[in-house]
Amino acid sequence: MSPSSSETVRATAGVVAENGDQITALFYASMLADHPELLRLFNKGNQATGEQPRALAASVVAYAGSLIDPDAPSFHHVMQRIAYKHVSLGIKPQQYTIVGHYLLGAVGEVLGDAVTPQIAEAWNEVYWLFATQLIAEETRLYQQAGVDASHPLRPYRVVRRIDETQDVISLILEPADGGQLPAISPGQYVSVFVDLPDGGRQPRQYTVSSTALGPRLQITVRRVRGINGAPDGQVSSYLHDAVQPGDLLDVSVPAGDFVVQSSDGPLLLASAGAGITTVLPIVEHIARTQPKRTVIVAHADRTAQDHALRETVLHVARELDDFTAYTWYETLDPGNDRSRQGFMDLSEVPLPDDVQVFTCGPLPFMRHVRSTLLARGIPADRIRYEVFGPDLWAAQIPAEDRGDR
Ligand SMILES: Cc1cc2nc3c(=O)[nH]c(=O)nc-3n(C[C@H](O)[C@H](O)[C@H](O)COP(=O)(O)OP(=O)(O)OC[C@H]3O[C@@H](n4cnc5c(N)ncnc54)[C@H](O)[C@@H]3O)c2cc1C
Ligand code: HEM
Incomplete structure (x- = not known):
């Protein structure tokens, strides 16, 4: 970035961050009003709860910070996460011009006369630096996957539906064109687009919960129920109620x-609720490729009946030489003396010194796991996380803990 823009961004980053929610709310409202076709791409639930605007605002301000502060934590991981999400949604380079127009327009409108031409130019530079890097990374990822960004999706046929628990189903899918599955690394997700009964179309991400089904893949979906008057989840309800x-x-x-x-180090997979969908494919993969590797799984759920994929994980783990499972249930059935009652508490669980941690579940759960493990001396760069929503985590963890970025 040019030195003069750097100075301007340094001087105005605070005020842009303070007004970030307002800027992004206005940006989305005006962009979606003028480009209703984008409603089929953006997650309506995230719009309603404001999570997506916050994630985008936080990422732009954090990116500006990384440009002006040589000591800022590496931005690579955030960039990767956004690029992957965009690729799963089929975002195209030309759409950056639309987003830039409305985002920079909203900065001008919210900050009003405070935005001099110099300030507008500096933030334009930040946006396009960010956009250029994202476009380059997304182009690389499309190429790597052998996908044309103008046809990013493939039809899959549902071949089987399994009731895992009262609120969780698995869908087994195979490419409807008769072709092969793409390469899938365990822990990765796909975006699934559904045509809803109201005529709308919506995408959601689902982890590939098993990659051990030959030419098929599996997703496992928890039904999201609305609480305190909020509506039930649109896509999860549709997949549960309508898909056959x-x-x-x-x-x-x-x-x-x-x-x-693929190092040899011991692994701790700490999950809660729907986060279990990341555990099965990783355990399958280790059983297939590194059966001597130490694996510890720790899972928290409401009750044993809500704990999806439990038997499947235990079954696959029989092929591992060194496997331990811990479970915590908020409500414990009488006589269940193998599980612990309450929320997950990793403070007493024996862990090897060099353990690598993968954690997936609701944000408060992951924050708790992370702070317990940091207190036990596990370095932040050995703790990885997956958020089942826009990545607010990056914006919310204290700066001193961001060693994993
Ligand atoms: C990388 C990744 C991997 C994932 N993997 C899985 C997985 O393996 N399995 C799985 O089950 N899920 C997974 N998810 C979550 C999944 O993508 C969906 O977010 C989830 O299924 C909910 O989608 P939905 O359409 O049912 O809910 P939405 O309709 O998106 O609603 C989400 C929430 O917003 C609330 N809401 C919606 N509209 C309003 C409103 N107007 N006012 C107030 N509140 C509102 C709803 O009540 C609900 O709590 C993953 C997400 C990500 C990002
Ligand atoms: C520099 C420009 C951009 C930035 C900084 C940006 C940033 C982000 C961020 C931070 C997320 C959330 C990622 C996560 O889940 O953790 C996201 C998701 C998304 N982005 Fe972008 N983005 C940009 C450009 C675009 C463009 C050009 C489009 C196309 C119209 C787009 C469409 C989307 C969609 C549809 C999602 C998912 C929304 C959801 O799930 O609610 N983005 N982006």
Whole structure:
């Protein structure tokens, strides 16, 4: 970035951050009003709860910070996460011009006369530096996956539907074109696009919960129920209520960097609720490729009956030489003396010194896991996480803990 823009961004980053929510709310409202076709791309639930505007605002301000502060934590991981999400949604380079127009327009409108031409120019530079890097990374990821960004989806046929628990189903999918599955790293997700009964179309991300089914892949979906007057989850309800074997779903290429590296080090997989969907494919992969590797799984759920994929994980783990499982349930059945009652508490669980941690579940759960493990001396760069929503985590963890970025 040019030195004069750097100075301007340094001087105005605070005020842009303070007004970030307002800027992004206005940006989305005006962009979606003028480009209603984008409603089929953006997650309506995240718009309603404001999570997506906050994630975008936080990322732009954090990126500006990384440009002006040589000591800022590496931005690589955030960039990767956004690029993967965009690729799973089929975002195209030309759409950056639309987003830039409305985002920079909203900065001008919210900050009003405070925005001099010099300030507008400096933030334009920040946006396009960010956009250029994202476009380059997304182009690389499309190429790597052998996908044309103008046709990013492939129809998959639902071949089987399994009731895992009262609120969780698995759908087994195979490419409807008769072709092969793409390469899937365990822990990656796909975006699934559904045509809803109201005529709308919506994408959601689902982890590939098993990659051990030959030419098929599996997703496992928890039904999201609305609480305190909020509506039930749109796509999860639709998948539960309407989708049957024989139906077709549009599915993206696998995406995401929540992927275990093939070192020999011990692994702790700490999950809660729907986060279990990341555990099974990782355990399957280790059983297939490194059965001597130490694996510890720790899972928290409301009750044993809500704990999806439990038996499947235990079954696959029989092929591992060194496997331990811990469970915590908020409500424990009488006589269940193998599980612990309450929320997950990793303070007493024996862990090898060099353990690598992969954690997936609701944000408060992951924050708790992380602070317990940091207190036990596990360095932040050995703790990886996956958020099942826009990545607010990056914006919310204290700066001193961001060693994993
Ligand atoms: C990388 C990744 C991997 C994932 N993997 C899985 C997985 O393996 N399994 C799985 O089950 N899920 C997974 N998810 C979550 C999944 O993508 C969906 O977010 C989830 O299924 C909910 O989608 P929905 O359409 O049912 O809910 P939405 O309709 O998106 O609603 C989400 C929430 O917003 C609330 N809401 C919606 N509209 C309003 C409103 N107007 N006012 C107030 N509140 C509102 C709803 O009550 C609900 O609590 C993953 C997400 C990500 C990002
Ligand atoms: C520099 C420009 C951009 C930035 C900084 C940016 C940033 C982000 C961020 C931080 C997320 C959330 C990622 C996560 O889940 O953790 C996101 C998701 C998303 N982005 Fe972008 N983005 C940009 C450009 C675009 C463009 C050009 C489009 C296309 C219209 C787009 C469409 C989307 C969609 C549809 C999502 C998912 C929304 C959801 O799930 O609610 N983005 N982006």
